[in-house]
Amino acid sequence: MARWQPGAQERLQAAAMQLFTDQGFERTTVAEIAAAAELTERTFFRHFADKREVLFAGQDDFQELFTDPIDAAPGDTPAYELIRRSLAGAGGFFPDERRPFARARAGIIGTESSLQERELAKLAALKIRLGELLRQRGISEPSATLAAEMGVTVFHLSFQQWIAEGEQRSLSEIARERLDAMAALVSA
Structure with a gap:
């Protein structure tokens, strides 16, 4: 095994995803992942705390996709517009080329209750x-919590549609559609 080969984290992730798909998450060991990536277990643990982190690495980065657009908005931006901006910002992180990985990841997570949790x-x-964030911007309760819940629900529903077989629309487009449906529901 060569030391310091470039792209170790990506190779480990690709190997893990393939093994998780082929033999299941629980039956895959860190040693198998490292061997498939032609790296050592020690290298694996430099990049991931455990095999679950292959699927969940980047939690802070994930949250920033949603929070950065809110932070960048003018101070008097209404809650609904903040959530719209948040969803648009997150949608930009999921281009079409990420869809196959996202589908595979969702399939793996769907097989294990601990991963679903x-x-x-x-x-x-x-x-x-x-x-x-919404409360810090002066949005009172229950509006701040309702807006946050709505935003995450719209994202979750949009993401599930985005990874569905045959879906071709962008995540941002689907999220806009879901957000518009939510607004129509509330105004009806």
């Missing part, structure tokens, strides 16, 4: 963070 916890943490 972790995914739900990630979304719950995002709701909490968005609610905090």
Whole structure:
């Protein structure tokens, strides 16, 4: 095994995803992942705390996709517009070339209840963070919490549609459609 080969993290992730798909998450070991990537276990642990982190690495970066557009908005921006900007910002992180990885990741997560719980916890943490940001901007309760919940729900539904077989629209387009449907529901 060569030391210091470039792209170690990406190779580990690709190897892990293939093994998770082929033999299941629980039956795959870190040693197998490292060997498939032609790296050592030590190198694996330099990049990931455990094999779950292959699927969940980057939680802070994930939240920033949603929070950065809110931080950048003018101070008097209404809650609905903040959520719209947040969803648009997150949508830009998911171009078409990420769709196959996202589909594979969702398939793997769907096979293990512990991974499903972790995914739900990630979304719950995002709701909490968005609610905090909205309250910091002076949006009162219950509006701040409702807007945060709505934003994450719209994202989750949009993401599920985006990874569906045969779907060709962008995540941003789907999110706009879902957000418009939510607005129509509320105004009806």
